Amino acid sequence: MNPRHLLALLPLAIVLSMPGAAQAAPQTIDADDLERGATTSVAHLVGTTLRTGAGKSFELPATEGDYHLLGKSRAGWVIWEKGAFSGTGQEHNLLLLKGGKTSTFYSRTAPVVDDDSTHATYLLSDSTKRVAQVFRRAEAPTQVTVVNLSGEKVASRFFDDTSDVLDFPGPRMILGDHRVVRTWRPGHRPTVTAKREANYADTARDQVSLRGKKGRFGFTTLSRPGRLRWSARFDPMRISPDGRRVYGLKLGVKGDSRRDVLQVRRMRDGKLIASFRTRFLRQTAAIASTWEGSKAVVFLADLSGDKGAVLVRCRVKGACVRASDNGYPITVPFQPDRG
Helix, strand or coil, X not given: CCHHHHHHHCCHHHHHHCCCCCCCCCEECCHHHCCECCCCCCCEEECCEEECCCCCEEECCCCCCEEEEEEEECCEEEEXXXXXXXXXXXXXXXXXXXXXXXXXXEEEEXXXXXXXXXXXXXXXCCCCCEEEEEEEECCCCEEEEEEECCCCEEEEEEECCCCEXXXXXXXXXXXXXXXXXXXXXXXXXXXEEECCCEEEEEHHHCEEEEECHHHCEEEEECCCCCCCCCCECCEEEEECCCCCEEEEEECCHHHCHHHCEEEEEECCCCCEEEEEECCCHHHHHHHCEEECCCCEEEEEEECCCCCCEEEEEEECCXXXXXXCCCECCEECCCCCCCC
C-alpha cells in the first residue's frame, strides 16, 4: 500500500503527533514591535557590557574588534576578543574577567588568506577548564587547538574540512563530518564513534543526532548508536536542562533562508511543540541562542536600520518579548560551533 494512503487511515490525533506531519504555521516575530520584558537571566555580552544574569554588569575595555562571551569558570568569565584585521592576519585573544579586571591568557594571530574563506570560533568546555579554537580555511583541513586557562596548549590536531565540534565536555571532544562521528581525547588519536553524518551531540545526556532516510536527522544514544527514535528535517542546537525538549533550526527549502524556522520539539517522540520565524534567523540563532530554564528559548533577533540586534525570549507556550538591551554584537555562553 502506498504510504500516503496508509497515513490517511491513521487517526487524526496520531497523524498530528508525528514529527513530519503538518503543523500550525510558525509564529512570525518582528523584534522592533515586541514589548520590552524582564532582562533575561542568561548571562550575555552586549558590545563591551557583560550582564551576568544575576543583576550585575561589567564594562570591558574598548576594542577595535569584537568581544564574544564563552562562559564562566572558577577563574572568572572567559571572553574571546576577536581583533581587527591587519597586514599579518587577525589577532585572537582569550581573556579572563574577574572582579572587574581583565587579563589575557592566550593570544594567536590567525593568518588570513581571504576574509571570506576563513572562519575561527572558540568554545569553552563544559568542565570550564579548557578552551578549544576551531580554525577553518576554505578547502583545507580544520584545525582544532585546545588550551587550558593558563594559556598552555594541551593539544592541536587537523580534521576533515567538513568537521564541526558537536560537543566539548572537556576531557574529550565529539566531532562530526559528512561521513563519521569521532571522539577525541586531546593528546590521543581520535576514535570513530559512528559511521554516519551527525549534526548534534550531548555527551552528558548520551545523545547524538544522526542522518537517517531522506536527509532527515534523529536521536539515538551516543555510547551505542542504533535505531533513531524519530527523525525530521531538523538541525538540533540545544537540549533543555530538564532533557524533555530540544530546539533547533529547520532550514528553508532550496536554501531559502527567509523560510528558516526555529523549532522546539519533544525529545521523546519529536513532536513539534512551538516554532518561530524572524529575519536572518540562520545567522542570528547560530551567533546567540540558549534555553532560559526549560520552558523558554532565548535567541538573537535583528532590528531594523542601525539599531543592531536584541535578545528575544519566547516561551514554549506563550508570548515573545525583548529580553536585553539592543546592540551589537550580542553573545551568550557556550554558543554552538557552526562553520
